Amino acid sequence: MAQLTMVKAINLALAEAMRGDERVLVLGQDVGVDEGVFRITEGLLREFGPNRCIDTPLAEAAIVGAGIGLAITGFLPVCEMQFDGFSFQAFHQVENHMRRFRNRTRGRYTCPMVLRMPYGGGIRAVEHHSEAPEATYAHLSGLHVVLPSGPRNARALLRTAIFSPDPVVYFEPKALYRAFREEVPDEPETLPVGKGVVARPGKDVTIISYGATLRAALEAAEELHDDHEIEAEVLDLLWVSPLDSELISQSVRKTGRAVVAHEAPRHCGVGAEIIARIVEDSLMYLEAPIRRVTGFDTIIPYFSNERAYLPDAGRVVQAALETVNF
Amino acid sequence: MPREPLKIPFRVDGLSILNLNGEVDQALEPALPSNDLRRLYRTMLASRRFDERCLQLQRQGRLGTYGPSKGQEAASLGAAYVLQARDWMCPSFRETAGMLWRGWPMSQIMHYWAGCELGNIAPEHVNDLPICVPIASQCQYGMGIAWGCKLKGEGAVCLTFCGDGATSEGDFHEAMNFAGVFNLPLIMLVQNNHWAISIPRERQTISQTIAQKAIAYGVPGLQVDGNDLLAVIVGVREAVERARTGGGPTLIEAVTYRLGVHTTADDPKKYRTDEQVKEWEARDPLPRLRRYLIEKGLLDDKAEQEFEQSIAAELEQAASEYQQVKRDPAEFFDYMYACQTPELQREQTELRAYLQSQAEPEPADKPVRQPRPGPQASGHVSGDGNHAPKGDGRLAGGQRLVESRCNLRQSIL
Numbered sequence: 001m002a003q004l005t006m007v008k009a010i011n012l013a014l015a016e017a018m019r020g021d022e023r024v025l026v027l028g029q030d031v032g033v034d035e036g037v038f039r040i041t042e043g044l045l046r047e048f049g050p051n052r053c054i055d056t057p058l059a060e061a062a063i064v065g066a067g068i069g070l071a072i073t074g075f076l077p078v079c080e081m082q083f084d085g086f087s088f089q090a091f092h093q094v095e096n097h098m099r100r101f102r103n104r105t106r107g108r109y110t111c112p113m114v115l116r117m118p119y120g121g122g123i124r125a126v127e128h129h130s131e132a133p134e135a136t137y138a139h140l141s142g143l144h145v146v147l148p149s150g151p152r153n154a155r156a157l158l159r160t161a162i163f164s165p166d167p168v169v170y171f172e173p174k175a176l177y178r179a180f181r182e183e184v185p186d187e188p189e190t191l192p193v194g195k196g197v198v199a200r201p202g203k204d205v206t207i208i209s210y211g212a213t214l215r216a217a218l219e220a221a222e223e224l225h226d227d228h229e230i231e232a233e234v235l236d237l238l239w240v241s242p243l244d245s246e247l248i249s250q251s252v253r254k255t256g257r258a259v260v261a262h263e264a265p266r267h268c269g270v271g272a273e274i275i276a277r278i279v280e281d282s283l284m285y286l287e288a289p290i291r292r293v294t295g296f297d298t299i300i301p302y303f304s305n306e307r308a309y310l311p312d313a314g315r316v317v318q319a320a321l322e323t324v325n326f
Numbered sequence: 327m328p329r330e331p332l333k334i335p336f337r338v339d340g341l342s343i344l345n346l347n348g349e350v351d352q353a354l355e356p357a358l359p360s361n362d363l364r365r366l367y368r369t370m371l372a373s374r375r376f377d378e379r380c381l382q383l384q385r386q387g388r389l390g391t392y393g394p395s396k397g398q399e400a401a402s403l404g405a406a407y408v409l410q411a412r413d414w415m416c417p418s419f420r421e422t423a424g425m426l427w428r429g430w431p432m433s434q435i436m437h438y439w440a441g442c443e444l445g446n447i448a449p450e451h452v453n454d455l456p457i458c459v460p461i462a463s464q465c466q467y468g469m470g471i472a473w474g475c476k477l478k479g480e481g482a483v484c485l486t487f488c489g490d491g492a493t494s495e496g497d498f499h500e501a502m503n504f505a506g507v508f509n510l511p512l513i514m515l516v517q518n519n520h521w522a523i524s525i526p527r528e529r530q531t532i533s534q535t536i537a538q539k540a541i542a543y544g545v546p547g548l549q550v551d552g553n554d555l556l557a558v559i560v561g562v563r564e565a566v567e568r569a570r571t572g573g574g575p576t577l578i579e580a581v582t583y584r585l586g587v588h589t590t591a592d593d594p595k596k597y598r599t600d601e602q603v604k605e606w607e608a609r610d611p612l613p614r615l616r617r618y619l620i621e622k623g624l625l626d627d628k629a630e631q632e633f634e635q636s637i638a639a640e641l642e643q644a645a646s647e648y649q650q651v652k653r654d655p656a657e658f659f660d661y662m663y664a665c666q667t668p669e670l671q672r673e674q675t676e677l678r679a680y681l682q683s684q685a686e687p688e689p690a691d692k693p694v695r696q697p698r699p700g701p702q703a704s705g706h707v708s709g710d711g712n713h714a715p716k717g718d719g720r721l722a723g724g725q726r727l728v729e730s731r732c733n734l735r736q737s738i739l
Binding site: 025 | 444447469664669713
């Protein structure tokens, strides 16, 4: 057992996968000599050489396009987008090809590959470095979309993603990269695709969250317990595609109240889908309207104002109180 | 620190072997087996007749929008001829002749234009990618495939096709650039057919040739007469041999012309003159090759007639085949993931229930056609082609495969 940050845990997952399976390759800009701008790929070039940890020219679409071709020829590529905001320059390759090959060739060719990228705000970065585009990717059938929330599940989910037979977009909450350490077991772990977890059990209200925002949700639950005698159940979805409807449904039917929290914009966000599903299958169990705590339907402000934009525990507490006191 | 011309060594050749009258430059003429030449001619003819039949079928409402290859057959055919079966070919959508050479059944290509995904399943014996519609995007995965070939070190190469319009896209540039940087066994062949729907070649680039764009990537570039089958074969063969032996990528511009419509939804009279079309009809690759073969004593009226008859029969067979495949209207859910998600299962069940509720009972005497065996039948499930577990019975279809794919995942994890 080791106490690792998320950066180290993701690095470990990459190294373990590459060690255990020669088909696993890492490619992207600055992933080799520089070891990644966040040091995610530390040591990989040294251990696996330039044919498996590959510094590419600066072209996101080609990094993804190369990944698709490599996957088709039998490799398991892990492609890095250096930042969320740059992933759109590869978006057409994801949409037109990466997600479609299994479907359009009826399985003759598939794309078992991972598209990794740091996502979200909170690190006082320059513009285009703080986006939360998970709903954009979740809208594309053929992909799975996963957002770890801590070092241990980050390592397990990356292993799951790398060996998944389908393409996975893996969003790394960059605000949590070095925010805290967690015990990570010696042996590699995996987690099931599309299954969330109860991060904190409760009975009065369900707070549904994932990724970086899970910290705000857990802090809010603590505050609700300490100051308001409210026991909030916090769900960590981990996957936004496929969504764990069963987990959501079970919890909301128990509590009758729900708050959804994510930092991506509200309009057509993952929260909208979550609420639609609750309304479809558990409407009669609800005691109060569902509340959303999200980023706003603006462009995320430059970092001097990003705190105002990003959901924090206070906003989650307020929303939870509104549903409980409805 | 003077100002002086940089020494950038480069040479871009133009290659033409068969002139407009089918006369050959004997110094450059490749030694091709007679039987290959006859088969090449037959394939080019088959592609032309395929186009004509598909245009008819489209007018009859039996095919959707169709994009003919008329006039461009030599470019894809000559390039495909050079490849080995283990090589990879990534077509755009005007490579019918090349696909036929590689062994794609006519019915399969018709499926594609009839709006059925079965048209995307390459024959098992070749490593071909399906038709690609988004312009130049296939260059990128083709580059990745070439990379895979290089890493495997088995000597296979990858050939991608795109058009002159595609050279304006970022994907064209990025793929060529990566291929150069990583010295990949990639041949990027540009079918310069002079028109991207209504936009002429001159509006894509003011570069004198497309072949010279290779200079910027530090890779060999070559312009060939794309309507001259022999020039295409010689040019692509040179590039393939270089790629196979570690010499890296090549950019080839095949100068040709789209004699037909962009697609059946297009009216070229709006943007180009009949004079220009007539000028290019005189350079049509098909009569050129015919004259060459006749001159060599490899073709006569009788042989030509036999070709026409057998092609017509094949076309009839193909047209009847693709129209007879009976499809499960809710099968498209089955291929989104290796293991279907609960949400997709629910959606599929909903759709099936709805369709059933709307279905009229079938008349008892209606014949039920058996779909063809293999993955192109109406099977519900496909394998994991490039990552298939051993002995998964990929052709068998059915639930067993779903289980085997899910087990595969479990066993890896």
